Amino acid sequence: GAMGDTGSIITPFYDSLLVKLTTSGPDLPQALDRMHRSLREMRIRGVKTNIPFLENVIAHKDFVQGKATTRMIDVTPSLFKFKARKDRATRLLRYLGEVIVNENPQVKGRDRISNPLPLIVPEYNAREDPPRGTRDLLLSMGASKFSRWVREQKPLMVTDTTLRDAHQSLFAARMRSYDMLTVAEFISRRLSSLFSLEMWGGATFDTSMRFLGECPFERLRMLREKIPNILFQMLLRGSNAVGYANYPDNVVREFVIHSSEAGMDVFRIFDSLNYLPNLKVAMKTVAEKTHSLCEAAVCFTGDFTDSNEEKYVLKYYVELAKELEKMGAHILAIKDMAGLCHPAAAQKLVKTLRNEISIPVHFHTHDSSGIASASVLKASEAGVDVVDLAVSSMSGCTSQPNLNSVAYALRNMPRSTGLDVDALNELSLYWETIRQYYSPFDTSPPFGGAEVYQHQMPGGQYTNLREQATALGLGKRWPDVVKTYREVNELLGDIVKVTPSSKCVGDLAIFLITKGVKPSDLTNLPPETGFPESLIDLMSGNLGQPTGGWPKDIQKVILGGRKPLKGRPGASAPKIDLAKESVKIKKKYGNKTTDDDLFSFLMYPKVYDDFRDFRNKYGDVSVLPTTAYFHGLKPGEEISIDIEEGKTLFIKLLHVGDPDDKGVRPLTFELNGKARTTLVKDQSIKGDAKAREKADPSNNMHIAAPIPAMISSIATSVGKNVAKGDKVAVLEAMKMQTTLYASSKGVVDEILVGVGDSVESKDLVIRLR
Template sequence: MTFASSTPVKFNSVEFRDGQQSLLATRVTTEDMIPLLKRMDEVGYDSMEMWGGATFDVCIRYLQDDPWNRVRVFKRFMRHTPLKMVLRGQNLVGYRAYPDDIVEKFVECAAKVGIDIFLIFDALQDLRNCETAFRAVKKAGKKIEGSIQYNISPFHTAEKFVENAKEQQRMGAELIHVEDMAGLMTPPAAYELISALKSALDIPVHLHCHCTGGMAEMCYWEAIRAGVDGLDVCVSSLGLGPGHPPIESFVAGLKGTPRDTGIDVGQFTSLNTAFQYMRKRYAEYESRLIGVDVGCLQHQIPGGMLTNLENQLRTMNALDRLPEVLSEVTRVRADMGYPPLATPSSQMCGAQATTNVLTGQRYKMVSKEMRDYCRGMYGMPPGQISPELMKKALEGEAPITCRPADLLEPGWEKAKSEIGDLAHSDEDVLTYALFPAIAVDYLKKKYGQEA
């Protein structure tokens, strides 16, 4: 067996963010994470992704769990492992573009509470939407991890991915993260892309795959052979299905090779018992899509979104319509110009597909978010939006061509004024600025006031 590198493979832990988002609908509370933190800190991870994505929204919408305090708690226990968050470029941890001053303030506060690495991506790979976040992270003196949203379309090739990654390196990225959020990647594609990125870049490359399509572990092995520097993993009892490959498999499989990780596989016995308990505790939220779903090669829905889409259809007593919705997702994505199905384009596509199926008419109802997408408020899609969707969404209005955030008025002082004395800190103001519809009730409960 030959390897393009002889350095130990590094691991990024994703249990507390994408792991629980993919398998347990992001419902795990900070309190239930605490007993695991000291042991996780001793494993030997290169970093731990534990914030961002859907965690912020779920904390304030469903859990009454202070998202900012979650980072502080982790920082108290994680003495050796850098903390990472997933930042959706100009969308931060929300589902729309926020003004530049909100982006800057958010990064400043996130850095202060303890985020060391900012994994920044844009759902459409429109890097104009990452510029402000990159600058803010540089100013805060923290690490920028750029991201490639892997997907399959007529507009996405290895050459295009490399070109995008090189631009992110030029912008200041210190590491490139390849995210196969829907489990689409094949082993040959993994070898080809990682080899191309390693040849073209001067910074490390990490790979993130979901097990949805059943090929993630094979892709990881081929990426290791191609010289990948790091992999995103979960412990085995919180892995697989729409989640991620287990770390133990790679620790054991690489032992004695030039890429030996040096990590003791024995330490995962007690950790797995603890994560098994967590999984049972949150069983009501667990994805029923356990195993392999080769349908992901068509619908390309990310693991975390599959779980949430399933839960939403269940609450509408329409779970039996899931196959129809997944099929419609394929058609809607093509109509949208083949965006990678990362947040928020995945939510827009999934919601529109659900509406189309449940109403029985395509685009009879078009959401405000989809209208804004067609206007260009989320950036430039890889391909052309279909004339049918453009007509229904814009009703003759012309789309924009500038950077979307250039059209937004500053938001910080406005948010401070609107939330007033209910905010006790800059963090509270940001929570309101990001989620005004739910933040007021959340903050009232947080401070013991009537909601």
Template structure:
């Protein structure tokens, strides 16, 4: 009875929400398409080059702003789920109103992966369409150094080709960083962006607290030494990437003041997250200490794990020598659009558990861009009620790994280990004591092998030796030994299945092979779903509802859902009846929920060393053994995957495989039986 009432109330709320959004979202600010937008910093870059752009930024009077609303703000608050459809609606207003932005961050980071994986959109088309509507403001992306926009190292020619295509499609400023501040990886990204003709903004990822003498690992001297190397490597702009919001006002004055004294002619750009609630104070301190640019998000998409409020920064500096020149009424219009649009993405909100700023970030050091995704991972692993435990374990996992710089992909390593610890009820000492028999997440093993680079201060011992045993280790830059990718062969292979493949699709496949393949299959079957309104895309139309979909200029489809058949076909499909521009049609749709069968998988007996169970819920994506195989302790048995977290399940003992009790693509719960030995 309780569940029925809950569903009734849930449906009523959604009906009211749908009505509100339908009536209200159409009132987004509009601009006359015949009026040319004002010139911005992009004209300087395109006409005179990156060096002239950097000089103009440094000579500018007043604080410059980068708007993160189109990228990091929704990555941090809404699990990167904002669609191109909603970004394009507001783009004309932005180009006319905010022409004096230093840049707009609208690409890179997790947006590339999520666009393909969850939104069924081409990230290249997103960039291209935004460029058409916003010709005057520099676009900025986040480039993970030698990782490009992926989670691993790629051959150097992949990173170079990616940057080349990005500039051709409309990208301008490349904020290049490395997840460990490992200079060889970072410099590969800088050189790739520079060779492509982009503006290179080399970023130092910030951790620790330079104002706290007790935190000695990442002190002021550490940051100044890295800055020296980045300046020598030819960066046009120097950035501090405070991905977790750890840069306190006092530390900001110390760090930015020291950098400004050392490099009086170099533009300095500061990025932070407002997780603790300290972000506005810290950014104002940076500006006063000599920073040229700070990151902000429009008010209704700011705060918490996002960036500090644009309106608050603008208002604080009005009438001062650092006045930004922006007008609060226009910011309010911009904010109103996002306030309305944000309600569409309620299921992805970080505010599910985080209702206010939380200073515990100074303890757990979780990056703002990871926080929401970590929540979703926790729920998918059955740890939704233990998220506070996951946050505490995150700090413990970081110390176990040697107190590393934490930003994608190194932050994923820490997050995966933290959830692994909570899932298996492990304390830090348990991890150290049982390291030789535990099946650690794949990301943790690969980090310890050196797959993402060398951490400052070295790898943690004896943990590394215990986990890796006789596994291979990588010394130096991981991508240095990788053979160049054969793009011609990759395109030929893809063309066999997808005849209309483009070079941009090939590039996506080079970075995310499986995800891109799934996107291309989906796109061939269903077409460009980015043209659908967001509510329709996320939840589908209601029976009897009429809606329109403009697939190109002058071509609008009118669609009305009429009925859904009650009976299933033999293939588990339902017939759906609808009108398309007044013509009656029907299609068969697979009903995935109705087709599910209850399957009870046997659990492993923990007391029986001959049975190996799943250490976490997940899908079996690889099986490495077969019955009759003689194996040693630590031999990989299967690989499980859940929400981009992969775990290699290893044998806790030596023996002979009696049976493999899991199949490829089987979905398992924690402790489900995988292998039996004899």
């Protein structure tokens, strides 16, 4: 007879029959349905069972039709092809256990909010379909006709940036899909008059995989399902797509097409140096291969109202705008990424552009100065068609100006936005509480300031660079970082600063501070200096060409013996065989991979590989509440998780046990009313770490780490001959890659680090002889 019952322990010598299962029903289909459900819900762990085989048997058409015979097993090999179980609950428990014991590395050492505001999710009528919105108009009119319609509208139209640039600018693009999806249907019904929702692209493509364990395409599709009526808008970095490198034309082209098919409606396309040739491929693809809108951007910098400004004058912007209209733009964006376009400049620029071009003008700015709302209102007076704003509790400082206040100020005016201010205020209460969950990353200054007009740092970069500086031990030297950023920009020729060019300025600033070098002394550095890879890319012309070109002396030092690229980078980049790349990914990660995986991999190969490893280990963590994702659970705390429609997990932490002699702690959870134990290695229980040897700066045979970082790869081996300038290793620190080069000719005598090791500045990495 069967020996198993609920809670029984199975020894290695168990009888082959554990449980007998009998189901009945008024007819065979109902009896089979009950049998199938009983098998699915049975949990026997630690030993293999025949449950998958039995599930295949009762689902087979011959068995269902009552035609099965004793030879069924012999003639039906498909019965032994088992589907891999998702085992989602086990993997989520594994993740929660890891965070409870070892903390999420992003918030390590930072306390959980002790008394957060109560979360008030705004209400809507779920029985009503979403009202007709701008996306419905675009799909019915087509892009060209829709563009003309926008130009003819009298009300000021608004893009809400809360779901992308606002959180990127306030807390380093860390907002999770979970918090967006909670209010998605509210937005679709109560705020259907919005022009668009900026919710994708920019840095969020990278950070969703790198820091949140989320697939960016899944976020797009899930939000699209809940918000079918409002235009979705993304930020596309021209030939850089959503990455930091310059991609081949066919990759950019197919990425745009795939993103449009996944649900993207408005592509705001820009180049970080206003180098228009880098926009051609993306613009042409949007206009000719998709149903989406091509919104081409002019990046704003400087102050053309200043009589001393010689480079970025009003004529500069007008000429760029006219050329972009000729290139097929449906809408022109003024991308004021640092908030430098003060009220007088905004009014004059918009008025001039409206007279010079026939397409709508969309004004984007940041409130780093504290007066950007005035710029928006002046732009409105001058006839701007669309403006970017953020819900009040997610607005201000490095984010966009206050949407709620602007909507209220214009409510009885000719250019009233038509938005429901009460709905905006309800939404603001929700985001106010949610924002507290991200307080470890919320490094935006609490007020605006005039210094932004001097350092010109983009709002979207401010929190990212500050987080990077803190991670590298430079948190207390932030004023020095800002000062050096400004000096580096002047050193490079006062360039347009927006990702990825702004990242290059920030990387060089961090690099110089960690090495103790003043920007004015950069030209005195030796040729073998391992500058950040982003800066070498910039000086090589791989991101395009700035107005007036690069300072020759700076370019020569950074490039060493390398030759700069001439012309548009994408034109000379070798075409990537997408079919072959797809086969590679399927071979590595299985046949269920899709084009979502392909393009995520092409944008960020290393980040994508890490993301897949994370997913394989922990599953889809996007379903976890945000506090649980960052901090885990406290003993006695319970959460509910909807892993799919109609399937909810109830998880409660009961106990965290003491570590064994190997440092492994048992954690006891209650999962849907049943006890489950997860074992987690406590990483804090270690022996004394041995200090790394420091390099002797006077010894050319010592190759040192220039900055605190992680070893990303080793490009040599012990006993190998190297020449001066040969690549020997690559370091990575908060998205900044730095290559180490041999400082002298010699033989590799010792490699003192391994891939994945952390090193401090001046640590000895490789010894030559």
